[in-house]
Amino acid sequence: MRILLIGYGKMGKTIEQMALAKGHQIAGTIDHSNTETLSNYTADNTDVAIEFTHPEAAFNNISYCLTHDIPVVSGSTGWLNKFKEATDLCQHNGGAFFYASNFSVGVNLFFHFNEYIASKMQAYTEYNVSVKEIHHLQKVDKPSGTGITTAEGIVKHYTDLNDWVADDEADSKISIYSEREPDVVGTHIVTYASEIDKIELGHVAHSRAGFAGGALMAAEWLLNKKGVYGMKDMLNL
Numbered sequence: 456m457r458i459l460l461i462g463y464g465k466m467g468k469t470i471e472q473m474a475l476a477k478g479h480q481i482a483g484t485i486d487h488s489n490t491e492t493l494s495n496y497t498a499d500n501t502d503v504a505i506e507f508t509h510p511e512a513a514f515n516n517i518s519y520c521l522t523h524d525i526p527v528v529s530g531s532t533g534w535l536n537k538f539k540e541a542t543d544l545c546q547h548n549g550g551a552f553f554y555a556s557n558f559s560v561g562v563n564l565f566f567h568f569n570e571y572i573a574s575k576m577q578a579y580t581e582y583n584v585s586v587k588e589i590h591h592l593q594k595v596d597k598p599s600g601t602g603i604t605t606a607e608g609i610v611k612h613y614t615d616l617n618d619w620v621a622d623d624e625a626d627s628k629i630s631i632y633s634e635r636e637p638d639v640v641g642t643h644i645v646t647y648a649s650e651i652d653k654i655e656l657g658h659v660a661h662s663r664a665g666f667a668g669g670a671l672m673a674a675e676w677l678l679n680k681k682g683v684y685g686m687k688d689m690l691n692l
Contacts, residue, residue: 456474456479456480456502456503456674456675456678457479457480457481457482457500457501457502457503458470458474458479458480458481458482458501458502458503458504458505458674459481459482459483459484459485459496459501459503459504459505459525460481460483460484460485460504460505461485461493461504461505461506461507461508461516461520462485462486462505462506462507462508462531463484463485463486464486464507465663466507466530466663466666466667466670467484467486467505467507469663469664469666469667470505470507470667470670470671471484473664473667473668473671474671477671479671482496482500482501482502483495483496483501490512493516493519494519496523496525497523497524497525498523498524498525501525502526502678503525503526503527503528503674503677503678504516504520504525504526504527504528505527505528505529505530505670505671505674506520506527506528506529506530506531507529507530507531507670508531509531509533509595510531510532510533510534510595510596511534512531513529513531513533513534514534514537514540514541516529516531517529517541517552518541518544520550521541521544521545521548521550521552522544522548524548524550526550526551526552526553526674526677526678526680527550527551527552527553528553528554528670528673528674528677529552529553529554530554530555530556530557530558530666530670532556532596532599532600532601532603533595533596533600535600535603538554541554542683545682545683546682546683549681550681551677551680551681551682551684552682552683552684553673553674553676553677553683553684553685553689554683554684554685555669555670555673555685555686556599556600556601556603556604557600557601557604557641557666557669557686558665558666558667558668558669558670558672558673558686559658559660559665559666559669560665560669560690561658561660561665562601562641562643562658562660562665563669563686563687563690563692564690564692565605565643565656565657565658566604566605566608566686566692567687567692568656569605569608569609569645569656570608570609570611570612572645572647572654572656573608573609573611573612573613574612576647576654577612577613577614579647579649580615581649581650582647582648582649582654583647583648583649584609584613584629584645584646584647584648585629585630585631585632585645585646585648586598586602586605586606586609586619586629586630586631586632586643586644586645586646587602587631587632587633587634587642587643587644587646588601588602588605588631588632588633588634588641588642588643588644589633589634589635589636589639589641589642589643590633590634590635590636590639590640590641590642591635591636591637591638591639591640592635592636592637594635597621597622597633597635598619598621598631598633599633599641599643601641601643602631602633602643603619603631605631605643605645606619606629606631607619609629609645610629613629615627616628616629619631621633640660640661640662640663641658641659641660641666642657642658642659642660643657643658644656644657645657669686672689673686673689676689
């Protein structure tokens with residue numbers, strides 16, 4: 456499989472190593488220094504693109520792939536105000552688009568358990584629910600995409616919550632608290648706190664290998680498919 460890596464930071468380089476070890480080819484790598492070379496890639500020389508870039512670049516990268524018949528897997532966060540536009544573009548062009556805010560299998564099991572617990576806890580109004588996410592100092596977006604997905608999974612099951620709020624408290628909203636520390640890959644904790652006790656569900660990533668491996672798995676799975684997909688589809692959750 457010929458893989459185009461759009462975004463060649465720590466994640467892109469980890470994916471490259473894993474892909475080569477599995478016998479895949481790297482069609483090319485694109486970062487901030489050679490963004491203009493994206494136009495060199497088409498379905499003739501690329502089987503799938505894996506896109507991990509900054510919020511301001513993600514939508515344009517995804518759009519290019521979808522309008523040039525290149526299946527694209529994206530893990531970029533901070534651009535989801537244009538997600539519907541991307542999915543509409545995929546459907547219009549008969550393309551293939553796989554998006555996840557987090558490609559770790561463990562994190563997606565965490566998402567699954569998070570929703571189950573929320574569906575039970577919503578009946579116990581004495582518990583205040585909140586989300587905390589901790590990442591490395593270089594992470595640009597706050598809250599993290601994984602933190603937002605976690606909060607949205609809870610809101611889905613609560614009649615008295617309709618949205619999330621960052622680093623604050625507000626009526627009818629779940630709070631997402633963000634911390635940035637050196638050398639933290641990614642930690643997410645859901646807390647249900649009452650006056651008498653506390654319940655927590657958490658996920659702690661020890662390396663980027665889980666994220667990179669999941670993204671590569673998604674690229675392999677997406678090949679020869681059409682439509683919009685996510686981790687629930689691939690993991691059958």
